[in-house]
Amino acid sequence: MAKPLLNKTSSKKTSPHAAAGEDESARGRLLSAATHLFCKNGINATGIDAIIGEAGTAKTTLYKLFGSKTNLVNAVLESEGKQWREWFIGAMEAGGGDAQAKLTRIFPALKSWFAEERFYGCPFINAVGEHDKDAKQFRNIALKHKKIVLGHIEKLAGELGSSEPAVLAHQLGLIIDGAIVAAMISRDPGVADTAALTAGPLLGQSRAKKKRAADQLEAV
Numbered sequence: 001m002a003k004p005l006l007n008k009t010s011s012k013k014t015s016p017h018a019a020a021g022e023d024e025s026a027r028g029r030l031l032s033a034a035t036h037l038f039c040k041n042g043i044n045a046t047g048i049d050a051i052i053g054e055a056g057t058a059k060t061t062l063y064k065l066f067g068s069k070t071n072l073v074n075a076v077l078e079s080e081g082k083q084w085r086e087w088f089i090g091a092m093e094a095g096g097g098d099a100q101a102k103l104t105r106i107f108p109a110l111k112s113w114f115a116e117e118r119f120y121g122c123p124f125i126n127a128v129g130e131h132d133k134d135a136k137q138f139r140n141i142a143l144k145h146k147k148i149v150l151g152h153i154e155k156l157a158g159e160l161g162s163s164e165p166a167v168l169a170h171q172l173g174l175i176i177d178g179a180i181v182a183a184m185i186s187r188d189p190g191v192a193d194t195a196a197l198t199a200g201p202l203l204g205q206s207r208a209k210k211k212r213a214a215d216q217l218e219a220v
Contacts, residue, residue: 027065029055034076039120042130043073073127074141080123081145089152099159103203104196106153106176111192114183121184125177146173162206175199 033054037046048069052059066072091109092102113119120126124142131138150169157165157172179195182188 026055026057026061030057030062030065030072031076031079034072035080035123036118038073038076039118039123039126043127044130070137073138077123077127077138077141077145081141085145085148088149092152092156099156100203103153103156103160103172103199106172107179107192107196107199110176110179110183110195111189114179114189114192119183122177122180125181149173157206160203160206168202168206171202172199 030051034046034051037050037054041050048059048062051072052062055062062072066075088106088109092105094105095101124138124145127138128142150173153172154165154169157168160168162168175195175198179191183191
């Protein structure tokens with residue numbers, strides 16, 4: 001008996017693996033588009049239609065992948081935070097050296113960031129700034145981000161010899177945040193140079209204390 005012919009006119013179905021890949025591609029485009037538009041125009045000023053227009057996806061795809069605009073905002077902040085921390089900590093650690101060298105690299109790194117065409121400030125400061133100040137949703141994500149960044153700076157501050165590494169980390173954190181806001185408003189990357197001058201004495205004091213402690217040990 002002859003084998004029956006396969007029905008070549010049947011509709012072609014997408015395999016589960018291919019569908020997952022398409023979703024991942026759409027997710028990446030939506031995250032990229034939302035990140036750009038949220039940072040440039042603000043979260044409240046950016047509608048779903050603008051996001052899907054830039055991403056080239058359907059509105060149903062956005063809701064399928066993220067469920068809501070709020071969930072998309074959370075995903076953007078989590079993604080941006082992770083990428084920024086990897087870049088920032090990597091910039092400090094690049095080239096090795098002691099804690100002083102690593103902490104000193106903070107401000108040249110910020111200056112290069114401030115000079116980028118798509119520098120729109122800190123997404124966490126912007127998100128908290130344009131929403132209800134009693135709302136914890138975005139503040140919690142921002143605090144998580146800040147805790148990781150300050151934790152790394154605090155570790156280096158301890159290696160530098162600071163008697164209060166947590167305090168020094170928060171002092172540097174305030175200078176960093178101030179520089180980010182000032183650069184966003186002024187569009188002047190040179191703000192980072194002024195921030196470096198402000199931080200210099202703080203780093204110098206900690207290094208001097210460590211040297212005095214080492215000299216006292218040698219004298220014993």
